[in-house]
Amino acid sequence: MKYISQKQLQDKLKFIDVKSLIAKEINGRMRMRLLALSHIKDGADRAQTAIYLKISRKAVNDWAKKFYENGLDGLKEKARAGRPCKLTAEQLITFKEYVIENSIKPNGGRLTGKSLVNFIQEEYGVTYCLDNIYRLLNSLNLSWITSRSKHPKQSQEVQDDFKKIQN
Numbered sequence: 001m002k003y004i005s006q007k008q009l010q011d012k013l014k015f016i017d018v019k020s021l022i023a024k025e026i027n028g029r030m031r032m033r034l035l036a037l038s039h040i041k042d043g044a045d046r047a048q049t050a051i052y053l054k055i056s057r058k059a060v061n062d063w064a065k066k067f068y069e070n071g072l073d074g075l076k077e078k079a080r081a082g083r084p085c086k087l088t089a090e091q092l093i094t095f096k097e098y099v100i101e102n103s104i105k106p107n108g109g110r111l112t113g114k115s116l117v118n119f120i121q122e123e124y125g126v127t128y129c130l131d132n133i134y135r136l137l138n139s140l141n142l143s144w145i146t147s148r149s150k151h152p153k154q155s156q157e158v159q160d161d162f163k164k165i166q167n
Contacts, residue, residue, distance in 0.1 A: 004068045006045055012068060013041040021072075033063045033075045040064065085136075086126045095120065096140045113144075 018038040025031045032053065039049040046064060050057040066074035087095065098119065102111050113133045120128050128136065134144055 004065060006040070009040055009064055009068060010043075013037060016041075016072075027077075029077060030075060033067075036060050036063055037067060037075075085139075086128070087120070087124060087136075091124050092140065095123075095136075096142065099137065099140075099142060 016037075018034055018041055022031055022034045022038060025034060032055070036049050036053060036055075039052055040046065044052065046060045047057050050060045053060075063075060068074075085092070099111065099116070113130050116133050116137075117128055117130060120126055120133075137144055
């Protein structure tokens with residue numbers, strides 16, 4: 001691993017307006033990396049930069065190396081893997097359709113998270129816990145806001161008549 005001197009970093013940062021990049025950046029992690037570069041550009045060494053930003057010196061060294069080798073693109077976050085979804089794309093589509101069709105039942109009742117857990121278990125043979133059901137709904141752009149269910153014997157006429165009664 002090649003050591004990058006303070007002078008080499010400052011020379012590479014000379015023509016970059018880091019402060020305007022910081023102002024435009026919305027990602028907090030990238031903003032922190034840019035702040036580190038800003039301190040280095042202003043003359044602070046990497047140890048001082050780590051102290052200013054309250055992060056490890058190794059993190060600052062890694063960011064400096066990535067910047068020196070790949071420019072600002074080297075500071076961008078790489079895609080994170082994470083656990084893949086247990087359902088296939090086709091299953092997700094049918095699950096979303098099921099939720100939309102059954103969210104409001106004409107005869108009353110509600111669709112619950114527990115019932116969705118059971119549906120996925122019976123339909124696809126996949127086990128999900130309740131917390132992951134809500135996460136799955138969120139990933140499908142469905143929010144878990146429920147309205148009050150209708151009573152099967154509810155009558156709109158009776159409600160309208162009741163509203164006409166004067167107090």
